Amino acid sequence: MSETTATEENKSATNPQTDPERYLTMLIKNAIKLSVSDIHIKSKTPPFFRLHGNLHELDSLSPLSLDDVNALAAWFMNERQRGEFERDRQIDLARGFSGIGRVRANIFSQRGSISIVLRVIPTQLPDRESLHLPPIIDSLSELRRGLVLVTGPTGSGKSTTLATMIDIINRRDPKHIVTIEDPIEFLFRDQKSIISQREVGPDTDSFTMAMRAALRQDPDVIFIGELRDAETITTAIKAADTGHLVLSTLHASGGLETVNRIMANFPVDEQETMRMNLATNLRGVVSQRLLPTADGKSRVCAYEVLVGTRTVSDMIEDPKRTAEIENAIRDGAQHGMISFDACLLDLAQRNVITDDVALDYSTNPTDLRLKLEGF
Secondary structure, rough: HHHHHHHHHHOOOOOOHHHHHHHHHHHHHHHHHOOOOEEEEOOOOOOOEEEOOOEEEEOOOOOOOOOHHHHHHHHHHHHHHHHHHHHHHHHEEEEEOOOOOEEEEEEEEOOOEEEEEEEEEEEOOOOOOOOOOHHHHHHHHOOOOOOEEEEEEOOOOHHHHHHHHHHHHHHHOOOEEEEOOOOOOOOOOOOOOEEEEEEEOOOOOOHHHHHHHHOOOOOEEEOOOOOOOOOHHHHHHHHOOOOOOOEEEEEOOOHHHHHHHHHOOOOOHHHHOOOOHHHHHHHEEEEEEEEEEOOOOOEEEEEEEEEHHHHHHHHHHHHOOHHHHHHHHHOHHHOOOOOHHHHHHHHOOOOOOOOOHHHHHHHOHHHHHHHHOOO
């Protein structure tokens, strides 16, 4: 990787067993400098950086041995976490590096050895405009109640978008914000709001337990790291129904798939009730993907927005009409909705992304190609 030619600091920090903290600090300093999203660490190779979506080997550093990686993994974990890792052979955690930044780590066993993937977490939250997020993010953050979801694949920036929403509320409103995370990623400082951040493991045994307790903690806003199962979904919707703004994430590619995935968590005999509850409380779904920019130097957020209008609520409640949600998104610009293809068309016409990238990610490439050609 040409941008990471070994510096004197790199050369003097190449013994992870002697000083794992110094080695990791060197990696993370360089990652932040280059706007790297992830760092991959495994034995028999040097570390890899993921830059603008692509992996690059740090050939300025020596390959890591099994003992090197074991020492780095051990440095991340406290006694409780080591016990969890020994039991499960994997663990999620987060660590801060003073004056530098913060990372989320997944440490896992593969082929009998340990590997580590680090997600670099920005210390300064960018604003909505610099992230190229839709203006409706501001409107959704002003809601007093309801469920707002940010969806997309792993690495699409969901956590950053939700952290930006929390930051908007924190700077604007005197509210109590409770976050429930596994692990805690972004650290917030109280501004106009009071923010209570709870981590599964150190602070609570589970998302569900923390959600139940949150309802007794006088919250205005509740952020749940992920809607993972039926119990968490049910509790989140109950919190929204009782007058709280609930923010969370889900792995889904768009508004329609979000509804279908939520319903898939429940047995058939419970789905009618859940459809009614979701239809009543869902206020918005922002689905996003990160795409390479035309100059190849960064990535940009492409998004779809579903707003919980009365019409959309009817479509959620009636399973025979749920497929119509895609049409509602396409035709709902007056409510702040936008389809992925409309967003891709705008990005391509402004030369932010290439036409080829727009077509690769398009829902309907044939239709989008005609629009790009002016038809």
